[in-house]
Amino acid sequence: MLKLLDELKQVDAVAYFDPDIVVKCRWSFYNEWMSHGVALVHEVVSNDMPPTHPLRLGWQSVIRACNKKITRSLTSYLNAGFCGVSRANVSFLTTWIEILNCGINTFGLDPEKLSMNDRSHLFHVGDQDALNIAAMCTEVEISEMGPEGMDFAGGGWTMAHAAGSVKPWKKNYLLSAIRGHVPTSCDKNFWENASSPISIYLDSTIKIQQTCIRMASFVGRFYRRY
Numbered sequence: 001m002l003k004l005l006d007e008l009k010q011v012d013a014v015a016y017f018d019p020d021i022v023v024k025c026r027w028s029f030y031n032e033w034m035s036h037g038v039a040l041v042h043e044v045v046s047n048d049m050p051p052t053h054p055l056r057l058g059w060q061s062v063i064r065a066c067n068k069k070i071t072r073s074l075t076s077y078l079n080a081g082f083c084g085v086s087r088a089n090v091s092f093l094t095t096w097i098e099i100l101n102c103g104i105n106t107f108g109l110d111p112e113k114l115s116m117n118d119r120s121h122l123f124h125v126g127d128q129d130a131l132n133i134a135a136m137c138t139e140v141e142i143s144e145m146g147p148e149g150m151d152f153a154g155g156g157w158t159m160a161h162a163a164g165s166v167k168p169w170k171k172n173y174l175l176s177a178i179r180g181h182v183p184t185s186c187d188k189n190f191w192e193n194a195s196s197p198i199s200i201y202l203d204s205t206i207k208i209q210q211t212c213i214r215m216a217s218f219v220g221r222f223y224r225r226y
Helices: 002-007 027-036 054-065 091-106 126-137 173-178 185-192 203-220
Strands: 013-017 021-023 038-042 078-086 142-145 159-161
Touching (some): 002 091, 021 185, 054 091, 054 126, 091 126
Antiparallel strands (some): 013 078, 038 078
């Protein structure tokens, strides 16, 4: 993200999306969102993370080691699957990088691993924990949405994030339905948008998957596991 803003001088903002995210709303909304501050979304797992949470108190030592100060009291854990930054708030990205480097040099963060040890580690999920620490000490404004921002909770209208190990493009929907697992809103959103703006599947493949989803959803009306 920092490299893009550095090389493309005509760009006013940049947003990162995990490849398993589908954008559900108009793109201009993201421009509006980023104009209010760094655009971030709450996680659903461990979302409730008050200022006195032991991990936040531990993260204060990381902030001090980076010669920074806490600038805000956050109450929720943030998901690193999406981050939107305007050029005016580019210092957030440099802070994020500083936190990551500090984690590697001082706190045992291994950049080659997706996760570290258990959740008690200050950098259990390296880039995501570093994002949360950066949000605590950045000097620019941030703008947060709740877990509904990624369809982790009901009422979402911005993104559908297919978090989890089995992605929409890998699922056997009919077999899953027989096992009692119905298609999720993320599954449906993915295949509804798989043909554009960049098409990576044959039209026939998309139609087959959409038909399988409809059939699996029908089965789910009568049989499902909770």
